[in-house]
């Protein structure tokens with residue numbers, strides 16, 4: 001092993017002047033790069049199974065705690081509370097996961113490997129887009145875990161299994177939109193610790209000042225206005241409840257979609273800006 | 280014109296009030312090794328970061344093989360390989376996975392990426408460790424993998440930021456022969472180092488930087504010549520008299536004297552006839568010497584003469 005370091009083979013290096021170079025990254029390359037980064041993110045999280053705890057153990061625990069703690073007082077019985085709490089847990093889990101995505105992104109950026117990526121002829125957004133793409137898988141895992149937990153506790157949505165699949169996909173889309181907002185704040189603050197705190201600070205009011213865990217008419221009036229008319233989380237949760245019980249989509253569904261599009265219009269450019277500017 | 284691999288004019292980078300790089304000019308011919316020498320905090324990494332398109336200069340311009348780093352960024356990126364000061368590989372992945380990912384990002388197909396990765400792992404004696412987690416890698420193995428990752432695209436220009444800092448002497452010598460081979464294959468190398476012997480051993484030209492400025496730019500021999508043909512080394516018998524001796528020598532040679540190991544004095548000398556004056560003057564004040572020596576200056580002494588500080592001598 002000693003002197004094998006001596007690159008004996010003569011790999012003749014093509015001189016710079018004989019290379020054909022382009023100053024743009026094609027859309028196709030950008031897409032390929034994004035998938036490579038998504039693959040990298042997945043490989044890394046498989047090596048580090050604890051990273052799946054927030055989409056597996058956590059929602060199971062929350063479902064149990066909320067159901068047994070509030071089930072009786074909010075809805076009279078556990079069976080009546082499950083249709084309320086399951087969509088609530090779903091959004092809360094996804095938002096927590098979004099926060100983790102942002103923090104992860106931030107930690108990655110503070111590592112010197114980012115320097116290597118920056119020196120390579122790849123699309124600047126690919127590391128970010130790839131990580132966010134890989135997280136869709138986490139969201140789907142969370143959805144499956146939560147609905148399985150619900151079924152174990154006796155929850156059978158009236159609209160059937162297709163409605164469950166539709167709910168998971170819908171919530172994944174919502175979460176994906178929200179994850180840009182979380183990533184933006186995580187990249188904007190000073191440190192990754194601050195990033196994780198800010199993530200919580202965003203998640204808590206959005207989740208708890210909503211109809212996610214209790215019907216909004218149980219909230220004090222000021223909060224109730226926010227919960228019913230402003231908070232997009234409420235819309236998403238209401239939309240999911242409607243999908244699960246009636247198998248239909250209504251105003252809430254479209255309002256939630258519009259909110260996500262607005263979020264994306266605001267936060268995608270902002271996130272890309274801080275991402276490319278950092279370092 | 281494009282015979283220059285790197286051409287930089289007046290590069291400036293400031294962090295707050297700190298002018299980390301303060302007007303650096305560089306001209307590095309294709310096919311050569313340029314050693315950038317300077318103590319910790321001199322601005323070596325910041326300079327490399329601007330040349331390797333990681334950060335934008337606040338002023339000045341730079342061209343890599345004639346391509347502007349700010350306007351033709353993506354072209355420049357296709358021509359460079361960067362091995363940063365700190366390992367830029369994924370700790371949680373294996374060596375093979377790391378190289379595969381970087382290879383795919385360089386546009387290789389899955390098959391080609393695998394072939395290229397295997398080739399590099401073999402050349403860097405990492406084949407056996409290909410599927411091991413990096414947590415089991417020694418410092419030297421990490422450096423090798425990091426360098427291998429920079430060579431995936433066969434870049435004609437390679438930046439090596441302190442490639443041997445923290446390596447044991449044997450691994451360091453291996454790294455040197457690797458670097459020489461890169462140039463033999465047609466690459467240009469710009470490396471930074473805090474080790475003067477490293478620059479002396481490897482580089483065709485040496486750029487000495489201190490506090491963000493180029494204080495010298497020459498061949499290793501040229502540098503030595505410009506500072507003084509010979510170096511005078513005197514050891515005094517009693518350490519108490521070392522400061523007096525230094526004063527006397529400084530007065531006669533009109534240069535700074537470097538004191539090391541409490542009783543050893545070193546000074547650059549252009550006129551060896553002055554030796555007699557020095558010895559006489561020392562004798563007059565009763566300073567006894569145990570050793571007098573005239574020789575070619577080392578780069579340590581060159582550095583001292585150029586910047587007036589000795590901290591580069593300390594390792595770690």
Ligand SMILES: Nc1ncnc2c1ncn2[C@@H]1O[C@H](COP(=O)(O)OP(=O)(O)O)[C@@H](O)[C@H]1O
Pocket residue numbers: 294297299317318319320321322323324325326
């Ligand atoms: N990202 C940064 N933010 C603020 N100051 C920095 C940053 N990077 C480097 N510096 C400062 O710039 C100077 C030069 O640093 P650097 O280029 O890393 O030196 P070297 O690589 O020669 O040791 C130092 O004073 C360092 O503290």
Ligand SMILES: [Mg+2]
Pocket residue numbers: 320323324325364440
């Ligand atoms: Mg440095």
